[in-house]
Amino acid sequence: MSNASHDRYRENVAGRANVADTPELVAYYGELEQFAAGALWTVANKIEPWQPKSASVPTIWRYRDLRPYVVRSAELVTPEQAGRRVIYLNNPGRRDVAAAVGWLYSGLQTMKPGELASAHAHSASALRFIMEGRGAFTIVDGHKMTLGRNDFVLTPNGTWHEHGVSAEGTPCIWQDGLDIPLVNAMEAGFYVVHPELNQAITHPVDDSTNTWGATALHPQENKWSKPYSPLFKYEWEPTYESLRRYSNATAGSEFDGVLMNYVNPLTGGPVMPTLGASMQMLRPGEKTKAHRHTGSFLYQVAKGSGYSIVNGKRLEWTERDIFCVPSWAFHEHANASQTDDACLFCFNDLPVIHALGLYREQALAENDGHQPVLA
Ligand SMILES: [Fe+2]
Numbered sequence: 001m002s003n004a005s006h007d008r009y010r011e012n013v014a015g016r017a018n019v020a021d022t023p024e025l026v027a028y029y030g031e032l033e034q035f036a037a038g039a040l041w042t043v044a045n046k047i048e049p050w051q052p053k054s055a056s057v058p059t060i061w062r063y064r065d066l067r068p069y070v071v072r073s074a075e076l077v078t079p080e081q082a083g084r085r086v087i088y089l090n091n092p093g094r095r096d097v098a099a100a101v102g103w104l105y106s107g108l109q110t111m112k113p114g115e116l117a118s119a120h121a122h123s124a125s126a127l128r129f130i131m132e133g134r135g136a137f138t139i140v141d142g143h144k145m146t147l148g149r150n151d152f153v154l155t156p157n158g159t160w161h162e163h164g165v166s167a168e169g170t171p172c173i174w175q176d177g178l179d180i181p182l183v184n185a186m187e188a189g190f191y192v193v194h195p196e197l198n199q200a201i202t203h204p205v206d207d208s209t210n211t212w213g214a215t216a217l218h219p220q221e222n223k224w225s226k227p228y229s230p231l232f233k234y235e236w237e238p239t240y241e242s243l244r245r246y247s248n249a250t251a252g253s254e255f256d257g258v259l260m261n262y263v264n265p266l267t268g269g270p271v272m273p274t275l276g277a278s279m280q281m282l283r284p285g286e287k288t289k290a291h292r293h294t295g296s297f298l299y300q301v302a303k304g305s306g307y308s309i310v311n312g313k314r315l316e317w318t319e320r321d322i323f324c325v326p327s328w329a330f331h332e333h334a335n336a337s338q339t340d341d342a343c344l345f346c347f348n349d350l351p352v353i354h355a356l357g358l359y360r361e362q363a364l365a366e367n368d369g370h371q372p373v374l375a
């Protein structure tokens, strides 16, 4: 029989559970425990909060802090030993599931020229965003892609994939983003190592981008039936050019500035069923207003410097820094430069949130939409 208090979540509000412990009730709860059961009113207010209560802490991972450790990992372990040589982002509130925010995992991976990791496939969907170096490549289901700075790459659920850096390249670092914690929460994760450790390249190099990367043009031959984008690599130059051109045509969002989503060119929907991604431009001097919404978000600064305020915490960022916005946290962004734009890459679980009908959004009403800075 348990001696713990069972009424710690009581709320004196009509419609909410409000039952004080008595000796008789405590004995009753103890008897229920023997049968792997419990009285809902002892936990109802805990498991059904009035609004989302994220365990994730608004956190910034500064590149100048982490980069030396990422570089050093290349001297400490080989890709063969480590499988993937990654320093992962461990949110102080989500250490139990190794998440950077919410149900999203992220890490910084480095490879040296001439290195090639083994091929594998997993149920988690993955993406990468290239931070530095020349000569990196990824192979997805026989499609080899050459990668440059600020390129965005998909390795969807179930695809064979492997990464490497050509012998003529330089040491490369990129950000990985996966839905591993979500897949584990759903208890649906499988992982397979390629039987031959590496896969054959069965298509012309960069064929995915050459086939599907054209603006508003689709190839006549169109046999794609997978639930994820046939475009695996979204290059930086056309992305930035699209944002620049869009910025000439829009006043932008008061919450996001000039934001464009990376999409599956066939559907216009998210790039993968569980992960979405976007690139946004904050114009010179731009300061957005605060809002909050459901979903978990991890940003990487692709260009420029500035700050974001997340639930009252001011996060100063510059190029390559990564920061998170937990679900239902108020957030606003500012570009510190009066002359240059700033660009933020972001990946998120919005496709899941939308598919399950869980999206909610609210603007900050007070103080002209700006949060007081508390930390
Ligand atoms: Fe992987």
Ligand SMILES: [Fe+2]
Residues within 6 Å of the ligand: 255, 291, 293, 331
């Ligand atoms: Fe937002």
